[in-house]
Every structure is written in structure tokens, then in C-alpha cells.
Amino acid sequence: MTGFVATVRTDVDASPQRVWKVLTDPAQIREFMFGAEVRTDWQPGSPITWTGEFQGRAYEDRGEIIAAELSGDDTTTHLSLSQDNNATEADAEHSRQMWTAHVDGIKAAAEQ
Numbered sequence: 001m002t003g004f005v006a007t008v009r010t011d012v013d014a015s016p017q018r019v020w021k022v023l024t025d026p027a028q029i030r031e032f033m034f035g036a037e038v039r040t041d042w043q044p045g046s047p048i049t050w051t052g053e054f055q056g057r058a059y060e061d062r063g064e065i066i067a068a069e070l071s072g073d074d075t076t077t078h079l080s081l082s083q084d085n086n087a088t089e090a091d092a093e094h095s096r097q098m099w100t101a102h103v104d105g106i107k108a109a110a111e112q
Contacts, residue, residue, distance in 0.1 A: 003084055003085045003086050003087060003092075004084075004086040004087070004088060004089050004091065004092035005082055005083065005084045005086065005092060006082065006083045006086060006092040006093070006094075006095035006096035006099060007080065007081065007082045007083075007096065008080070008081050008096060008099045008100050008103045009078070009079065009080045009081075010078075010079050010103055010104075010107055011072075011076055011077070011078055011079070012072075012076065012077045012078075012079055012106070012107045012110050012111060013075065013076060013110075013111050014075075014076075014077055014110040014111055015072065015073070015074050015075065015077065016070040016071070016072045016077045018077075018110050019070055019072075019077045019079060019106065019110045020070055021110075022106050022109045022110045023068075023106060024042055026038070028109055031105065031109060032102050032105025032106050032108075032109060033050065033052070033102060033105075034052065034054070035052050035053065036050045036051065036052035037050070037051050037052060038050050039051075040065060042065060042068055043065060044065055044066060044067055044068065045064065045065065046064070046065045047062065047063070047064055047065075048062070048063050048064065048065055049061070049062050049063075050062075063083075066082075066084075077110070079103060079106065079107070081099055081103060083095050083099060
């Protein structure tokens with residue numbers, strides 16, 4: 001990883017299979033990503049593109065899938081998300097806050 005890293009971790013009261021479905025289902029992604037669309041095949045090394053609108057402005061964010069790993073058992077999943085390449089510590093903190101909101105949405109959807 002390069003630059004400053006934003007990391008968010010949580011435990012979800014759902015199986016890894018359920019959490020993966022929430023993470024990769026386009027309809028559920030729109031719910032926890034404030035209407036954003038995502039394009040990727042979820043394989044390590046593959047590109048990922050998020051498109052949507054934020055504060056009235058269209059955006060497109062591009063990245064790369066580094067790893068997608070969920071650990072847990074039939075009732076609990078440990079979810080850890082890291083975003084690197086933040087230029088400053090302040091940028092990493094902003095990203096961490098944004099991802100915290102998204103991870104909270106993933107947790108809520110998976111626990112339903």
C-alpha cells in the first residue's frame with residue numbers, strides 16, 4: 001500500500017456469505033453507497049469504478065481490487081476495509097469517515 005491508509009473494521013452479526021452478497025449485489029450497493037453504481041468482477045488485481053452523484057456533482061472514482069477476504073463463522077463476520085493512496089493524513093481521515101458510514105450500511109443490511 002502507498003500513501004496514507006484509511007482502515008475501518010467491524011464485526012457483523014451475519015455469515016460471511018451473507019456479507020459478501022451485500023457487498024457485491026448492485027441493488028444493495030446503491031443503498032449503502034448513496035446511489036452509486038459499481039463496475040468490477042471483484043477479483044484481486046481487477047479494476048473497480050464507482051460512478052454517481054455527490055452534492056449535485058457527477059463523479060467517477062477508479063481503483064483496483066487488492067484483496068477481498070471475509071473471515072468468520074455461520075453467525076459472525078469480521079469485515080476489514082483499507083483504502084490506500086491517500087495523499088495526506090487528513091485525506092486518509094476523510095476517507096476513513098466516509099468508509100465508516102458505508103461499512104455501517106453494509107453491517108445494517110447484512111444483519112436484517
